Amino acid sequence: MRVTEKQRFVLSQLRIGKQRVRQIKLTEQLSSGIRVNRPSDDSIAAKKVSVLQTEYSRIEQYQKNVEAAHRLLTVADHTVGESSNTLFRLKEIAIRGLNSSMTPSDRNNLAEEIATLRDHMMTLANTRTENRYIFGGYAMSTPPYDNAFNFVGDTNTTSIAVGDSSLVKATIPGGSAFGDGTAATVDVFDNINQLETAVRLGIEVDMQNELERLEESIEQGIEARRFIGLQLSRVEASKTILAYKDTELRAGMAQLKDVDFTSAVSQLKVVENALQATIATSSRLMKGTSLLDYL
Amino acid sequence: MLGLKNTLRNAASGMNTSQAGLATVGHNLANADTDGYSRQQVHIGNRGPLRIISGSQQISQAGQGATVQNIQRAHSTFLERQLLRDRMERGFFQEQSQGLKLFERLFDDQASNTIGPAVDEFFNAARDLSQEPHRFGNRQMFMLSADNIARSFNEFAQQAHSVREDADRTVQANVERINELAEIITATNARIGTIEAVGITANDFRDQRDIAIKEIAELADVRVLIHRDGGAQIDLANGFSLVQGSNRAVLSTIPDPANAGLLAIEHTSLSGVTTEITNSIQTGEIGGLLNLRDTVIPTHMGEMDQLAFTFVAEVNAIHQAGVGLDGLGGRDLFDPIGAVAGASLSISVNQAIEADPGLIAAAIDPAALPGDNRNLLALADLQTAPHAVLTNVTFNHFYSEIIRSVGAGVNRSEQLSEFHQTRFEQSDSLRESIEGVSIDDEMVDLSRFQKHFEASARVMDTVNRLMDELMQLVR
Numbered sequence: 001m002r003v004t005e006k007q008r009f010v011l012s013q014l015r016i017g018k019q020r021v022r023q024i025k026l027t028e029q030l031s032s033g034i035r036v037n038r039p040s041d042d043s044i045a046a047k048k049v050s051v052l053q054t055e056y057s058r059i060e061q062y063q064k065n066v067e068a069a070h071r072l073l074t075v076a077d078h079t080v081g082e083s084s085n086t087l088f089r090l091k092e093i094a095i096r097g098l099n100s101s102m103t104p105s106d107r108n109n110l111a112e113e114i115a116t117l118r119d120h121m122m123t124l125a126n127t128r129t130e131n132r133y134i135f136g137g138y139a140m141s142t143p144p145y146d147n148a149f150n151f152v153g154d155t156n157t158t159s160i161a162v163g164d165s166s167l168v169k170a171t172i173p174g175g176s177a178f179g180d181g182t183a184a185t186v187d188v189f190d191n192i193n194q195l196e197t198a199v200r201l202g203i204e205v206d207m208q209n210e211l212e213r214l215e216e217s218i219e220q221g222i223e224a225r226r227f228i229g230l231q232l233s234r235v236e237a238s239k240t241i242l243a244y245k246d247t248e249l250r251a252g253m254a255q256l257k258d259v260d261f262t263s264a265v266s267q268l269k270v271v272e273n274a275l276q277a278t279i280a281t282s283s284r285l286m287k288g289t290s291l292l293d294y295l
Numbered sequence: 296m297l298g299l300k301n302t303l304r305n306a307a308s309g310m311n312t313s314q315a316g317l318a319t320v321g322h323n324l325a326n327a328d329t330d331g332y333s334r335q336q337v338h339i340g341n342r343g344p345l346r347i348i349s350g351s352q353q354i355s356q357a358g359q360g361a362t363v364q365n366i367q368r369a370h371s372t373f374l375e376r377q378l379l380r381d382r383m384e385r386g387f388f389q390e391q392s393q394g395l396k397l398f399e400r401l402f403d404d405q406a407s408n409t410i411g412p413a414v415d416e417f418f419n420a421a422r423d424l425s426q427e428p429h430r431f432g433n434r435q436m437f438m439l440s441a442d443n444i445a446r447s448f449n450e451f452a453q454q455a456h457s458v459r460e461d462a463d464r465t466v467q468a469n470v471e472r473i474n475e476l477a478e479i480i481t482a483t484n485a486r487i488g489t490i491e492a493v494g495i496t497a498n499d500f501r502d503q504r505d506i507a508i509k510e511i512a513e514l515a516d517v518r519v520l521i522h523r524d525g526g527a528q529i530d531l532a533n534g535f536s537l538v539q540g541s542n543r544a545v546l547s548t549i550p551d552p553a554n555a556g557l558l559a560i561e562h563t564s565l566s567g568v569t570t571e572i573t574n575s576i577q578t579g580e581i582g583g584l585l586n587l588r589d590t591v592i593p594t595h596m597g598e599m600d601q602l603a604f605t606f607v608a609e610v611n612a613i614h615q616a617g618v619g620l621d622g623l624g625g626r627d628l629f630d631p632i633g634a635v636a637g638a639s640l641s642i643s644v645n646q647a648i649e650a651d652p653g654l655i656a657a658a659i660d661p662a663a664l665p666g667d668n669r670n671l672l673a674l675a676d677l678q679t680a681p682h683a684v685l686t687n688v689t690f691n692h693f694y695s696e697i698i699r700s701v702g703a704g705v706n707r708s709e710q711l712s713e714f715h716q717t718r719f720e721q722s723d724s725l726r727e728s729i730e731g732v733s734i735d736d737e738m739v740d741l742s743r744f745q746k747h748f749e750a751s752a753r754v755m756d757t758v759n760r761l762m763d764e765l766m767q768l769v770r
Contacts, residue, residue, distance in 0.1 A: 004731035039402055039702025047699035054415050054691040061419035068426045138666030141429045164679050291738035
């Protein structure tokens with residue numbers, strides 16, 4: 001085979017060019033820290049990254065949802081807790097009202113105290129957080145209890161997704177803590193109002209009755225807190241699972257996408273060596289002696 | 296009688312041939328770096344002998360010196376044919392991979408307006424809104440994310456189309472270039488014809504014609520036939536004659552309404568018959584561009600259209616089942632799309648809902664407003680649900696699969712492009728080894744012809760001196 005000058009030069013050019021392309025690719029990876037800069041860099045990895053990315057963004061949203069559910073449930077828990085305390089205070093008052101040494105003016109004072117506590121209960125039942133009423137079911141933009149102490153909300157609960165096909169209830173069923181106006185629940189405000197009247201009038205039988213209903217009201221509050229506690233523990237569990245998934249997904253994406261620096265650097269070293277060798281041999285090829293030097 | 300005069304003539308013929316040799320060495324060296332140049336060789340033969348009768352009736356022959364029989368270019372028809380094929384394949388994959396790389400950028404994760412993240416964001420906005428469906432601000436955010444999906448699809452469709460248009464413009468330029476090259480070939484055909492009619496090989500014109508033919512091969516499928524009279528016949532794509540002797544057909548481009556107004560290629564034959572040959576061109580740069588323009592990108596566009604269409608249909612179905620804050624249902628979130636084809640270009644959000652986000656159907660029960668978020672929960676569940684028309688996978692899986700197949704396509708195209716480049720280089724190196732100019736060889740020839748010239752000159756000098764001797768005798 002004859003070797004012409006053109007072959008010598010063109011081949012050197014091509015060889016150096018090829019090494020340079022590999023060098024640039026590796027430098028791009030090293031400087032960006034990312035191995036898959038475009039789908040063609042590794043199409044399978046690009047697909048997997050895209051799938052994981054979706055899951056990851058969903059997990060992030062679930063984490064936000066979990067936080068929101070956590071906030072709502074915590075507020076509800078505190079509020080119902082405070083309402084239980086108030087009911088206990090009312091129970092003490094009712095027991096004091098039953099005392100036979102009470103004068104009418106004493107009972108009047110007690111009745112006033114009951115009225116004040118009722119108003120406090122009213123504030124609790126119409127608790128508003130993050131721009132919504134939390135005890136009125138889906139009727140979240142209007143107070144669930146009107147001025148006549150009637151429940152005007154509905155008995156729904158707001159469900160929030162905290163995972164794929166995993167919902168938690170971020171609110172308790174409307175009216176379940178303070179009464180929804182049906183026989184299924186104790187109407188706490190009716191209870192307090194009746195108690196107030198009974199104490200004011202000093203009717204012992206009615207006071208006894210309302211005291212018993214107070215026990216039911218307290219029981220109802222405890223039931224509501226149990227419901228909240230259950231949801232909160234599910235929220236906590238979801239939080240742990242999501243945090244775990246979050247870490248897993250991040251690691252998974254990093255593994256697919258990120259550069260393995262050790263191997264990339266050593267590859268770059270290999271390419272650089274090859275490039276150097278190519279340049280060295282090419283320059284010899286190009287300088288190569290020719291008959292011209294002797295004739 | 297063998298005279299000194301004859302010897303003088305022989306010496307002169309030697310000097311002539313060596314001069315022709317030197318001239319060819321000079322020509323070769325001057326063109327050592329010329330593209331497509333084939334090295335030329337001088338073939339020297341001896342001139343027919345002279346019959347002479349010496350004293351005793353015996354006939355013998357005396358040489359009459361040398362003559363240049365012809366100057367031929369080193370040429371391997373087989374390799375040249377192989378190289379034409381390699382050029383076509385190389386051109387095809389080079390153009391295809393370059394265009395695909397442009398197309399691939401539309402799926403770049405770094406760009407914020409890609410469809411994958413937009414869809415994710417939409418479903419997350421639904422989940423965000425499901426926390427507080429009564430909030431106007433959240434409803435607006437949700438509409439923004441819906442609008443963002445529509446825009447991302449629209450932008451994708453437009454950009455993909457502009458990649459097709461770029462390919463289209465290059466096709467047009469290439470078709471014009473083929474016409475120019477055909478013109479050059481007909482012209483050189485004519486000149487080669489006149490030169491070779493008198494028995495001389497038109498080396499340099501043949502080289503020029505070869506260069507033009509090679510360039511056509513880069514652009515489209517060609518078949519070349521060199522006729523006995525030296526004329527080249529060039530056939531394009533499945534036997535459409537492009538050049539015949541000094542006549543040529545004409546290629547033209549015309550917008551094809553059936554193909555979004557992109558150009559179709561027409562061939563008007565020598566006899567004036569016009570045929571559309573767009574689909575017959577399957578290799579070369581034009582073949583690569585057409586493949587990209589009419590097959591590869593439309594395939595992916597079709598997938599994206601299917602995605603957009605299904606997305607709109609499924610989202611609307613759920614949205615219709617719910618009610619807005621006004622308690623009314625049956626509304627579409629996105630304007631309904633009639634056909635799959637072109638869905639990604641035409642997708643848009645319902646203007647009425649965009650103007651009043653209160654109409655977003657977050658609720659199922661008109662009596663449970665504004666807090667009912669069950670329809671949003673159902674909507675968000677769409678994200679993880681498989682869809683039968685999307686090969687039974689989720690929206691995102693389907694989209695990711697498109698990314699994978701685009702990436703794999705670019706990869707494959709790039710590898711093939713590189714493979715054909717390497718193959719071309721190998722063939723070209725072989726061709727160069729036969730047809731190229733080696734300075735060493737030429738230096739050897741230079742010395743050879745120089746010595747040859749010197750030797751003939753010496754003979755002439757000797758004859759000259761003998762003549763002088765004779766003249767001395769006469770004086």
